[in-house]
Amino acid sequence: MENKVYFIGAGPGDPELITVKGRRILSQADVVIYAGSLVSKAQMEFCGENTAIYNSASMTLQEVIDTIKNYYMEDKKIVRLHTGDPSIYGAIKEQMDELEKLEIPYEVVPGVSSFTAAAASIKREFTLPKVSQTVILTRVEGRTPVPERENLENLARTGASMAIFLSVGMIDKVVEKLKRGYGHNVPVAVVQRASWNDEKFVIGTLEDIADKVKKQNITKTAQILVGNFIDCSYDKSLLYDKNFSHEYRKAKDENRNS
Structure with missing residues (x-):
């Protein structure tokens, strides 16, 4: 060393x-x-x-x-x-x-971030085929300002999966901005102290997540995860599809013809 x-x-x-x-x-x-x-x-x-x-x-x-x-x-x-x-x-x-x-x-x-630990806690994958292939890490403005181009409402319009840091104490403000951006009632999960022994989480939608967060007294050290990846139908990955060829594996039909 x-x-x-x-x-x-x-x-x-x-x-x-x-x-x-x-x-x-x-x-x-x-x-x-x-x-x-x-x-x-x-x-x-x-x-x-x-x-x-x-x-x-x-x-x-x-x-x-x-x-x-x-x-x-x-x-x-x-x-x-x-x-x-x-x-x-x-x-x-x-x-x-x-x-x-x-x-x-x-x-x-480098280390393991709380946003990946939060996804692990609720057993979800941010990047699902035909759902979202983009993850946005952001926060709402508090004492530290956020550039206007990165306003949560603007980011939500992309429809991407999202992990919001340092913002659960302003959950009402977060929900208001997300509603205007996503334009529909997307699923939301809030994970407090992901991976700690006293971890807890709630899952809901933009309509009810604020109430659930308040009832559980989640006020800090929490990740807000937002997006259809939390609860949706999706296409399976081509990576393991038997009919999909790549550098390390031939498709079933190709194997039969070789």
Whole structure:
């Protein structure tokens, strides 16, 4: 393990959903700065006894960078542990930019995102033939604005499958925008703390999902999944169709004629 900073995706919650590479690097780290509000503390059990551990929930960007800089100058191995996959709403770009200014090397180790964990929880596939071959990851505007061209209503008009982050606390606003965009009563699932032991989810439609979310007291750390993929008829994939040929398999008719 080199003397550099490793940005690692810890996965959505279940401590076993970190990658093998991520776990290996974490176990060898001298310093871990982890997103304590979201990353399972069980991940810290894989750190060494003498590992210095910092919870970034109470730190500013400058405090995080200063901590990294000080330990890097001491030739320490540093892990910046983020929830899910750090490339999605991970705020790592601003950290990487600061490290480049300081000429501190870094590497990003991807992780399992909460949107894929949420789909696994409800046992659904985002990309079904003749239904949707596109997945949109987005959020509604809160304290962080969203470009007008990415307004939820506009995105919903595509009819694509959708995973909405950081928005369940504004579920009424989400539903209102989705209704105007999709133009019909599409299925919706809301999954809170996907892959955690206390995970829970509700499935409904745009007509009733807000009430279901409120009755279950789902107010944060939840994914909103939207689209016909949740409940629909679909065509089977050609990948395993006996009459479809590809590089690794001939169709049944071709086998008979060869």
